[in-house]
Amino acid sequence: MLVVNGIDTYYGLSHILFGVSITVNRGEVVGLLGRNGAGKSTTMRSIMGLTPPKEGSISFNNEDITGRKPYQLFRKGIAYVPDDRRVFADLSVDDNLEIVFRGGPGWDKERVYGLFPALGDIKTRRAGNLSGGEQQMLTIARGLMGGPKLLLLDEPTEGLAPLIVRELEGQILKLRDAGISILLSEQNVRSALKMISRAYVIDNGRIRFEGTVEELEADVEVKKKYLMV
């Protein structure tokens, strides 16, 4: 479904990603694991077209999407949930959902509030005044409004209390069951392993490992060297 083929991405003059290749198949939750600063967020931003790669190509549903604008990618069914959340702080929860481009049937406010009942209770609250967990739910909910086929989840559990993390894990699995493919970036390996079936390990902008969860569990060296577990 998503094929990232050897991309090189720069921030200005600094070279961040080196030949990163990632594949996400339909209905899969794939982990992108690595330490802080390893290149996880840059990979996500490259896929979403926010920091377009200088080299390599990206295709989605067999269509070349390299160099497309973020709004075009969203309309094709890719939703991006940034690690710093970035809710539209001045707008209410409801308006955060309302202004999203609607891709067609599938997801509407009712269904989104059904998945995140906590948000339904605070519809009129200003998004900037929500707690971290609520903002995280809102950014995911906002992405869902477009009816995505692929969700790019950048460190969704970062900075959240354990109880909220557990709730969020359940919701992410529900999204997978609803047929949405997910690329999940995480530092928190223990949490990620509960949700993913395959994983890539990234370090210093290069993919250092790819394989199933079982293979990762067995590879003590990779875990120790890149994931510190």
Added chain:
Amino acid sequence: MDAVYSIIPAGVFSQVFVGLSRTTILFIVASGLTLILGVLRIPNVAHGSLYMIGAFTAFSVTKLTGGGSEGFWLALVIAPLAVACISLIAERGMFQFLYEREHLMLLLLTFAISLIFGDLVKLVWGSEYKSVPVPHMFQGFVPLFGGLPFPLYNLFLLAAGPVVAILLWLLTNKTKMGKIARAAAVDREMVGAVGINVSRVFAIVFVIGCYLAGLGGVLVAPTVSVTLGMDHNLIMEAFLIVIMGGLGNIWGALLGALIFGLTQSLGILIWPKFGIIFPYLAVVAVLLFRPTGLLKSTW
């Protein structure tokens, strides 16, 4: 009322009303400027030129229709739209390619455009003073405040200000377009990442902002001589108002325009010769105590 006038002279009330009608013009123009500054982050120096073009277009429309008061109402419809069309061409032709550039580049570009527009106005309309007649139903004066005559047209301006303010509030708070614009003012990248073509939103906001400049130009036309250079005076005042109110904040523009209009009109009472310095003193005072403006800036 006579008891009141024995404490505060009627002339003070009259000047307050004069100040408020000036506030209307300042608010309408400054709200457009601040809208563009807040959402697109363009410090549009050419905003004053569009105001001037609005006034000159109003002159032409009233002249072509025989100089009667129907002409003014027609101008009130046509001139802001003409200004909006010009701004749409400028936005699609130039600005849309420059949003990622630094502010200095945009400032220089809009400054260049303001010079070009100034010369174009001179070519089209010449450099003589023009006047636009006050529409028939608002000609004359009404006795207000102890019988002091007050121009009827200024009362019309006093009513126009709140109407524009309410329409702007509805636009930014109740329409999807307005909500998108408010979100884009703070985080345009993320607005793009939820499927919105930000470039198109910017074009619409830019045109609405410039429409307001044109509207201000038409409304002011019957009260002043329409002339070259009216753009420079106004753009200075409008920028000061926007900075005083908080960049990008429409209510800040309203507050700033009130302060500016009232200090101007009351300053004349206090010190007739140098009344013009009071608004600037107010700006200095505001910025000393609130350097980022009175209300919350979107920057």
